[in-house]
Amino acid sequence: MALQASESAVVAAADTDASAPRRDKLRFLRNGKTLVGLSILGFFVLLAIFGDMLAPYDPSARGPNIMASPSWDHPFGTTQTGQDIFSQILVGTRGVLVVGFVAAVLATVLGVLIGVTAGYLGGFGDDALSSLSNIFLVIPGLPLIIIITSFLPETNDLTIAAVIGLTSWAWGARVLRAQTLSLRNRDYVQAARATGESTWRIIVFELLPNLTPVIATGFIGTVIFAVLSNITLAFIGIADISEWNWGTVLFWAQNNQALAQDAWWWFVPAGLCIALLGTSLALINYGIDEFINPRLRNEKADRTVTMRVGFTPVLRDHPGVPANAANAGPLAKVPAPAPPPRSAPQGTIRKDDQA
Amino acid sequence: MSSTPPVLEISGLNVNYGLGEKAVHAVRDINLTLHRGEVLGLAGESGSGKSTLAYAVTRLLSPPGVITGGEVRYHPRQGTDIDILSLDSEQLRAFRWSEISLVFQGAMNSLNPVHTVRSQLTDVLKAHRPDMTSAQRQERAASLLSLVGISADRLASYPHQLSGGMRQRVMIAMALALDPEIVILDEPTTALDVVMQRQILKQLSRLRNELDFSVVFITHDISLLIEFSDRIAIMYGGRIVEEAAAKEIYQTAHHPYSHGLLHSFPALHGPRRELTGIPGSPPDLTAMPPGCAFHPRCPKAFEPCDQRVPALEPVPGDGSRTVACWLHADH
Amino acid sequence: MAKTPDPPGTATNSPPTVGDVVLEARAISKHFAVRRTLRNFADRNRPVVHAVDDVSLKLRRGSVTAVVGESGSGKSTIARLLAQLYPTTSGQLLLHGKPTKVGQGRAFRAYCRQVQLIFQDPFGSLNPTHTVRYHLTRALRIHNRAGRTAKDLEQALAQLLERVHLTPPERYLDSFPHELSGGQRQRVAIARAMAADPSVLLADEPVSMLDVSIRLGILNLLRDLKERLNLAILYITHDIASARYFADETLVMYAGRMVEGGDSETVTQRPAHPYTQLLTSSAPDPDRIVADHQAATTVDPAGGEVVVEEEESETAGEPPSLISPPSGCRFHPRCPKAMERCRTQVPPRFDLADGQWAACWLYAEDAPARSAPQEASA
Amino acid sequence: SDANSNRNNNGGDSGGDGVLTVGMPNGPQANNSNPLLETSASASLGYRAMIYEPLVMTNGIAPEEEGKPWLAEQWSWNEDFTQLELTVREGPTWSDGEEFTAEDVAFTFQLLKDHAGLNAGAIPFEEITQEGNTVTVTFSSSQFVNQVKIYQTYIVPEHIWSQVDNPETYEDQEPIGTGPYTLKTFTPQTITLTRRDEYWQDLPQVEELRYTGYNDNNAATTALANGELEWSYVFIPNFEDVYLSHDPDNFNLWFPTGLGIHGLWINTEREPFDDVVLRQAMNMVIDRQAIHEQGHAGAFPVVESPTGLPLPAGESFLAPEYQGVVQERDVEGARALLEENGYTFEGDALLTPEGEPVTMSLIDPAGWSDYLTSLSVISDNLAEIGIEASVETATVDGWRNSVDAGGFDATLHWTNGGATPYDTYQHVMDDALLQPIGEASPGGNFGRFDSPEAGEALREYANATDDEARAEAMNELQRIFVEQVPMIPTVASPVGAEYSTQNWVGWPSEEDPYAPPQPTQRNALEVVLNLEPADG
Amino acid sequence: MRYLIQRLGFYLFTAWAAITINFFIPRLMPGDPVAALITRYSGQLDSKAIDSLRTLFGLDNQESVWQQYLDYWGNLFQGDLGTSFTYFPTGVSEIISQSIPWTLGLMGLTTLLSFLLGTAIGVYAGWKRGSWVDNMLPVTTFLSAIPYFWLGLIAIAVFAVQWSVFPASGGYDNSLVPAFDWPFISSTIYHGTLPAITIVVSAIAGWILGMRNMMVSVSAEDYVLVAQAKGLPERRVMFSYAARNAILPSISNFALSLGFIVGGTLLVEMVFSYPGIGFVLFQGVGAKDYPLMQGVFLIITLAVLAANLVADLIYLLLDPRTRREA
Ligand SMILES: Nc1ncnc2c1ncn2[C@@H]1O[C@H](COP(=O)(O)OP(=O)(O)OP(=O)(O)O)[C@@H](O)[C@H]1O
Ligand SMILES: Nc1ncnc2c1ncn2[C@@H]1O[C@H](COP(=O)(O)OP(=O)(O)OP(=O)(O)O)[C@@H](O)[C@H]1O
Ligand SMILES: [Mg+2]
């Protein structure tokens, strides 16, 4: 049952939205976290597209400056063989993003197919499909990916993405199944059925649009996982390290014991890029979370007021509060000035015990 | 009823959801007095601010609710008055439940699903009556349950093991645990069917007679309210638009909204009367019409209605009741 | 409405007469398996919920039939059975006197062109991601009523909205459900049901989620539709007073079974079955205000036999388990007048005066004291 | 137990006080000290050399030297090297006190004969007889080229191993050998050996040896650099900075070579690389110095001789015509050579006489950074004569398969290294291993070098009965190798080590090259026997 | 009880499926352990040894896959996971039993620690929204987005190489013999500290965030409000009402995340040269040592399953709603 609780949490969270998606299309973007996350991601996407044009050098070309620390010529320094690390990072962005997004698309498609089908079908099909995703959930992901990848006759970005995608759909499928289960018996789905809609139309047009935020979080989460897995695979030398990505940079750095040689510049940029990309994706996900579950939103326009569950603040004459007189008619009383701090001793409040 | 001394006086209470420009002004300039031992009914359609008012009185509004003005004064039997709005958290903790307790809308969610009924009944005793022994607490918990007609062996049950009606009754028992002066009931029976509803309400009125507490009873089911309360305040758009004894209001509602409300529900008994209903839809709190909030739906709206907010004032010629309507304004 | 040829077999072929039985249920039952999974697949005797047992009813053209009963008594299940959203466990459905049993696809579409369901919750029955236009267009398209051109469609949409008094239509067509009030949503839901131009409307608690002030509008609308279009309407509610107001005929359900039926006024004013009596005496009724609350509890204002005793044992208020329902009459554990045979034998329908009937042994020919239905008093 | 009893001696991080710390980047170990299995911990870390001893101690970096008598006092071969007669030393005892005898030697050979799985050198034993302290072994073919493998056989005690059900799966967790050390404790991370009380030679001064398996080069390097690890063989890029500079007085790195080399194997079946002229030209432009420096971080010595023989180890085998000849980089010469032979240049691109541009892919497993860096050097070099060579990577499996099956243009790959250059040449050129493209030839000749003369010379060398014929055959092999260029040698496989003189002195070095320093070699025992405490 | 049996059934089924998948994966994939071994020794092992190794590993006899599958199960029931190629002839079970205590010790403890710590911080951050703890979340997010191995390497560079505060590798001091005594245990703790800290730092953010969000959601539940209304002491409301309910999803996530954590093991052990099971798996993969790989993978999967079962049981204890009456 432990497995079900997490679902219910997600479901509960997602339930609150019902009509959110359209209420304010831009609200999602107005969230500060989302905005920062999307900006960083956008930056990396631009790098992924134009990285190889921007790169000042051929990332694989050996140069005369060996192990040079960062300079104007080589903003991130050079490697053991004089390769320009800046160019490697620029060119490597594409691989990272391609693997991340392709794997996530694959995993999401699988997750949606399996999760939604299981949730909508119910019965035996559901049992079979959810057992399948449970199995994939308990099988440790990274080791499985390593094993499969190491057996592949050929590894390139797409095969790696495929392996990651094929092994990491289960989480999404599970959450989607739970969501679908709760949506399946929603009146509007039943109503569509009663109107005579066909099953596939119900799934595609009635269920899926309402699953969008959940699918989106799952997608972003998988992108993070795929990026980290891909980089890890490159780092441990299992993926194809001739295709540049940040993990490959780290692989070469580690192989040449860059840190032992004090070549921090070989390590640090790639690591920071990964962390930044990860952070941006995580921020987007927070944004989606807050979008789905308004309770998580930190709506604190005013730093002087602490909102606490169970202790409603009393603000008289607070700048953040519209003047009552503006709304109130002639009767509007000037609020009584706050009574002088009374030493309301608890003893006077508590009644004499008479139980 | 109004002859008894007041226990709770609300004056000029204003509540906002949120701060700044986008704040929703959910409760506006409420003046209301609760007398000792009476059942004060609070009616009005969904979203009119009934729950908000009830929670504001105990400062239990969840974020982003803020109280932006007014005063809530509690008169204990002995000792000095207490201004609830100026208590600090510790004082509030001590004050709560021992003086005012609440039964929330929907008991399904009011009980902590992971603790037994017993632990939820005794923890309030533990917090407020530290000198009680554990045995005494157990005993009290058991007697509270039997008070609401549940056998004491249900103490060990978890909330999900009880039916909706039983949960609601457990909540009522819990509300009575410290013999409070005031019990606020926020739609305590809406989720229940009529049989259960009646059972619970009967139990409540019996207990009120025995224990002598005042009740604020919130519902939008007018017929239930009229049957159950002594005095009724009708809310519309965050304000109280009419306040009167239950029977009087049923016989003659002065405010057009109260009138509409009373002619919206069919009666089970008596002659089949014509139902008129209320045209239009409830106001949007973020974009309140100027003047009387009801005027766009009011069949009798006239010149001042769309400009000035009518004050809640005694009905000319009947000092016991008040109404906020230009139709009945003195001037 | 754009006139498209009616499919063969619809009632319009024969001149409609008020009172014709359009849809009839004969002894239908529905049992839900408690949980059918891989794990208890092997279990021989799976527990089932007896949600609906042996229910018969007739829906007549131009008349409203109310089904009342407490929460969980199986009202919605009946509505869904009639809409054929669930297959029946046993029993028969007759549309225009012909037995029907449809599963999926074409036959189901043809059936729901005739029988349409309106859901209880207007906040839940419209997909928040689609506009009013989408909802209505789909309904029209499915039932081939969208016409050929875009103009036909626009016209059909406008007519639909006008029919439910959502005017002007343009104001509503492109709104999302959350932009509408509860009453407006419920009207859209009704409009969607009307798009099929059905002869039967199944309204499952169509107003219970709505505000008092809006309820009336919807009920009046339904009544108006009934009268104008000669619909047969099944009105499901737990509010017995609204059944009195709105329905021609009222059926009372208890724990999955019909216990009483008849003309609404009769059933509400002179309830025959002890359960109905309990129900009517419990319903809030301002007319019954007794000045002295303290006294009210011991003297039953209705003066009837069934009194909600405050000292009642707690189970008296509990509805029975539907997984293992009480034998005999399902109400017998709570019934103050239960007799020995009530515990063992399921009471059949006993016809009383004025078309009223009750499934209660009190009304058997050989009952010890054959009583008359309780007379309501105010 | 008592806190101190657990500590070995002073128990510091590094050695000292009689302790020497040794380590290899081979990961945690399984408790297996079987000296005859290459997969055992004792083989992986090299400590089998401290427990078990060979018959003769040979020196891989000076193959021309006669071996030192060890458990065998004398040995002699018949003329055609099909029979070996050994005189077994008297006096050594097994560490359990039993006496070491010639029977143990005969038993060990019998063991190898009976268990193909243990006979890694595929020695064709025939008859093994023992009489007194003489053991006579006959072979079904000449064993000239396998001499060292036979000498190096670790001798195991009959009284223990005869009880063993299956020596191929025997884990030998309490190894009993004739060497000066016994196993004290085994943990997957660290194996501790302690000195015996008696030994047939002078007891070594090192009282305790601690062998650690580090998970990777980085970990081993870090341990070396902070002095925790005193003796290891690990590839350290930029070893000057990373290792030596941490303690220039004490830290040493010496990478002498054996006879094994690395080089660019060319698929001589594929066009246009079946043209020897092209191969020669390629050989002429390879910048070995750059490969040495950039690819192998200056650690692997350059193979300067065109014969592929690393010096000085191969010195004694060099044909007279190649004495002192150094393969010079000569781009102009290469271009000229090509043009002479009908190749043309179109812009920068080289065209074959048929007018096809010469392109090739250089492939090695992804992750083999030294090879891949070297390949990129090679690619740059080849570009100078207009060959467009792209560096490609594959998985280890994919690469292994295509190498075995001849599905490559060119790849960097090692060669076998033995006591004579025969092993190298046989690995590269043996026509007995020749397979058509597509068929696996895991034993060697991946480049499909079809040269009956080379095969003839190899057999000649292996079977010759006199030194002259052998020298003749060796010269012939070198000539074929130099002229036909079946493989372009780059650097030599070192048998090297990093070691610290902080606590122990007496290590082999450039100045005193008495043994290869690598801790996993048989000679490690020699090294340990030679060590003395640093402070006197 | 019935619930338990159902769960057990599910676990058995999953275990069967995992074992079967485990059996087939290596067999469906190409690769030759002998070639891999030769390659691993690149040059040190003579290519003539190929045949002897083949014989040694028993790769020369061919059986049908079905027969192999049956044998596999038969052996499994005897606790025999086969013989490793890399460490021939040591049994896979032995290698695993040597390495698993380290992994369990380090990963188990740190995982638990980061879970507990993260949950505690999350409870606080969620309860006191807008407090400084709450505002620290973006920082922890950043930390958690850093790939683990990178953090570990930097930590080694700084704390083991630059300032030798901690050892750079190994599970304990090489001069010690594992035993249950203070020098050994303290050395183990000392060696485990740096990896532990990095694991905690990079793993904690997830827990903090999950718990915080659950706390925020649960804090808005009516029963928390009721608890406040009851005037209960803050601690009681926070822990017994809010946190007590908020932790339930965290527990099941904890169990499920074990699969991911195990992936992390591999990197920890590689980076810190830690003698655990993850590194063994990595070696097995590199050497095409499929008995080893299968064994480790199987153990890991079963461990995750077992942890899930335990989490289920804990969940059962903590959430009365799952306890069905008999
Ligand atoms: N968190 C919130 N943020 C903004 N507006 C709110 C919030 N909570 C309540 N409101 C608004 O305040 C108004 C009053 O709500 P309240 O819950 O008091 O109504 P009510 O009379 O109790 O209704 P009901 O009968 O449905 O319980 C409503 O219009 C509601 O939309
Ligand atoms: N899909 C289902 N599976 C199992 N049990 C069901 C299902 N649907 C309904 N039930 C059960 O059948 C019984 C009747 O349910 P139904 O929804 O018809 O009641 P109802 O009279 O409509 O109640 P309400 O007034 O609350 O809507 C209930 O006990 C319910 O729990
Ligand atoms: Mg409310």
Ligand SMILES: [Mg+2]
């Ligand atoms: Mg229903």
